[in-house]
Amino acid sequence: MTTREDATALVRRMQECFNSRRFDQAADLHTPGFFSHPLGTPGFEAGKDAWRALVARFPGVRVVAQDILVDGDKAAVRSTVEGITAPDGDAQPMLFEIFRIEGGRFAEMWGASTGFPPAASPEDVTARSGS
Template sequence: MTTREDVSALVQRMQECFNSRQFDQAADLHTPGFYSHPLGTPGFEAGKRAWQVLVARHPGIRVVAQDILVDGDKAAVRSTVEGITVPDGDTPPMLFEIFRIEDGRFAEMWGAGTGFPPEAGPEELLAG
């Protein structure tokens, strides 16, 4: 059984891979059958390409977990997104993700974002 501490460490390792742009290392954190529901694709490669597009558009982007809640084989993560310019007074963008964990690795992901300027939103990433 995966512990709360194990899942929190897994999420933090994934975010560090993103923040340090070590995308290849993140592949090992995902099962071979990993499925991203927002991207509608199996495997980590589509997610890696999405990360590459995102950092090309926003070179200073970083994600920082604010809350990690674990229940059984699921983890809910609320993260702030830094490095994307928002209008004065607006709150920074946030990501809300739910992961299913299998054998200590990410097996599935669902996600949504809020507070993104129109040109920086996840919808734009998926359309590009």
């Protein structure tokens, strides 16, 4: 069972890796068999590619966890996304992610986003970049 403190620390370490652009260090936070359901791929390499594509398009992008809820081996995270202008004054972009944690590392992820400009969600940016 994952404690709230352990899950919160893991999420914050991952977001710090993203915000400081230390993508290779974030790979260490994921199991070798990590699976991203939004990207439909095993391993964290596709996640790093998605992060690189998002940062290339929005150099000032940052994520900040607002809520982290833990139940058993899962952590649900609601994060605001800074550095991306919302279209037509809409609400600030947000990410909603659920992580399964195994052995203190991310093993699986499901996610959705809202408030991103058209074709600018992390999954859309990756698909367009050919990754």
